[in-house]
Each structure stands twice: as C-alpha cells, then as structure tokens.
Amino acid sequence: MPELPEVETMVRGLRGVLPGRSLRRLEVRDPSLLQGCTATSLVRRMRGAKVAGVSRRGKWVVVELEDNRGLIVIQPRMTGGFWLIEPARPEHIRLAFHLDKPEATVWYCDARRLGKVSWYRDAEAAEIAFCRSQGPDALQIDREDLAERLARTSRGIKPTLMDQKVLAGIGNIYADETLHRTGLHPERPSSSLSLDEIARLHSAIGEVLARAIELEGSSFDAGYRTVLGLEGGFLAQNSVYGREHQPCPSCAGPIRKIRIAGLIGRPTYYCAVCQVIPTRISRPR
Numbered sequence: 001m002p003e004l005p006e007v008e009t010m011v012r013g014l015r016g017v018l019p020g021r022s023l024r025r026l027e028v029r030d031p032s033l034l035q036g037c038t039a040t041s042l043v044r045r046m047r048g049a050k051v052a053g054v055s056r057r058g059k060w061v062v063v064e065l066e067d068n069r070g071l072i073v074i075q076p077r078m079t080g081g082f083w084l085i086e087p088a089r090p091e092h093i094r095l096a097f098h099l100d101k102p103e104a105t106v107w108y109c110d111a112r113r114l115g116k117v118s119w120y121r122d123a124e125a126a127e128i129a130f131c132r133s134q135g136p137d138a139l140q141i142d143r144e145d146l147a148e149r150l151a152r153t154s155r156g157i158k159p160t161l162m163d164q165k166v167l168a169g170i171g172n173i174y175a176d177e178t179l180h181r182t183g184l185h186p187e188r189p190s191s192s193l194s195l196d197e198i199a200r201l202h203s204a205i206g207e208v209l210a211r212a213i214e215l216e217g218s219s220f221d222a223g224y225r226t227v228l229g230l231e232g233g234f235l236a237q238n239s240v241y242g243r244e245h246q247p248c249p250s251c252a253g254p255i256r257k258i259r260i261a262g263l264i265g266r267p268t269y270y271c272a273v274c275q276v277i278p279t280r281i282s283r284p285r
C-alpha cells in the first residue's frame with residue numbers, strides 16, 4: 001500500500017511532466033473511482049485546463065489547475081499509481097491525462113480499484129475535506145502536537161501511528177521502521193511515552209520518511225512502482241520490516257514477526273532486544 005514516501009515519489013515524478021502543460025483531454029476509463037463528481041462534468045472541466053502544480057497532502061496527490069479550474073485529488077489507497085511510460089498492465093488503467101504540445105499521456109492505474117478521484121473548487125475546499133478525514137501530514141506535524149495526540153490514547157503506539165486521523169502518511173512499513181529507530185515496542189500504550197521518547201519518535205519519523213523518499217519508496221510485491229515502472233529501493237536497506245529471524249542492525253538481536261490487535265492481516269516486525277516494554281508498563285487491551 002502506498003504510504004507517504006511512495007506518494008511523494010509519485011508527486012515528484014508527476015512534477016517533471018504535468019506543471020505548465022495543458023490537458024488536451026482527461027479520459028475517465030473507470031467512473032466508479034470518482035467521488036462527488038461525474039465523469040461528464042470532470043471531463044468538461046478539464047478540457048484545455050493548464051496544470052499549475054502537483055503536491056502531496058498525507059497520501060493524497062493534488063493536481064492544481066490554473067484559471068480557477070480547481071484541483072483534482074487522487075488517493076491511490078491500496079494499489080493506485082501513476083505511469084509516465086506505457087503501463088505494464090493496461091487493463092488496470094482508470095484515468096488518462098492526455099497532454100498537449102508536445103502530446104504525451106500520464107496514466108493512473110489501479111489494480112483493485114480502491115483509489116478515489118475527487119474534484120475541489122479551490123485549495124480551501126480541498127483543505128477542509130483533508131482536515132475532516134486526516135490529521136497533520138507526518139512530515140509537518142510538530143513535536144508538541146504529536147505529544148498531545150499520543151497522550152489522548154492508550155492504544156498501542158503502532159496502530160496509533162498508522163491512524164490517519166492522528167497523523168497522515170504512515171502505514172505498516174514505516175511504522176515498524178520508525179519504532180525500531182526509536183527503540184519502542186509496537187504495543188507500548190501511546191499515552192505511556194515520555195517526552196524524551198516522543199522527541200526521539202518525532203525525529204525518527206522525519207528521518208525514516210526522508211530516507212525512504214530518497215530511495216523512492218518500498219516495493220514488496222507487484223504493487224507499488226515509480227512513475228517509470230521501477231521498484232523503490234527502501235526495502236533493500238531497511239532495518240526490520242520483512243526481516244524475521246535476521247539480526248537487528250543495531251544490536252544483532254533477533255527480529256520477530258508478530259500480529260498485534262487492531263492490525264488484521266498486517267504483520268509487525270520488531271527487535272526482541274532493543275524494543276521491549278518496560279516492566280512497569282502493561283500492554284494495552
């Protein structure tokens with residue numbers, strides 16, 4: 001599932017081609033992804049529109065148009081992604097941005113069709129919609145805000161970090177990596193973290209995400225690819241995710257794989273030596 005680094009990589013790829021270009025035609029191949037607009041109205045609005053810029057909010061890709069034509073927001077969710085080259089699986093194309101002068105096409109593909117495409121009148125309307133469903137972006141949240149949000153819940157720290165209403169952008173892989181870097185057990189109750197631990201966690205979030213963006217994200221199956229169809233490089237250099245039985249890069253202790261409450265179907269990896277729950281603190285129920 002694309003998390004913040006994968007979505008940021010998509011946005012950086014799109015920035016190389018979309019801004020300043022005009023849309024000859026937006027082709028909606030699968031209207032079921034549209035939310036709050038019809039294919040006819042979206043296609044009409046986009047005809048001849050010029051792209052002002054491409055940005056990211058949490059796991060949202062935001063394509064802003066010039067001349068009050070609004071913004072298109074694409075949420076890749078589980079299996080969405082953009083292609084600047086001919087997509088490997090053309091049957092998964094859901095949207096196509098046909099550009100003018102010179103002619104080119106950017107494709108949005110989505111195998112499981114769980115992504116969402118919406119249109120907003122202006123940046124303010126998009127911001128309101130974002131804030132209604134998501135917390136601050138994981139790369140922008142400040143330490144005090146993070147501390148306040150963690151103090152409010154005794155849920156385990158891992159599911160809390162993955163809760164998009166707490167902070168937006170972190171999923172299973174980067175939650176595990178961030179907690180390993182901080183030396184925190186994934187089931188530590190969020191509200192039991194000391195200010196010092198929160199400060200280290202806050203730094204680790206920024207460091208892990210920045211490193212993952214540098215390596216163009218994580219590919220572990222047929223899912224995420226860069227806009228050029230390449231695999232992300234993060235999982236070749238990471239510390240714990242997908243590394244059960246391997247030695248921890250910090251202490252050489254064993255990396256364990258467990259299932260924790262609230263994260264059905266998503267395994268958790270942690271170091272059994274450097275990520276322990278202090279004995280005075282009990283696990284959340």
Ligand SMILES: [Zn+2]
Nearest residue numbers: 248251271274
């Ligand atoms: Zn360790």
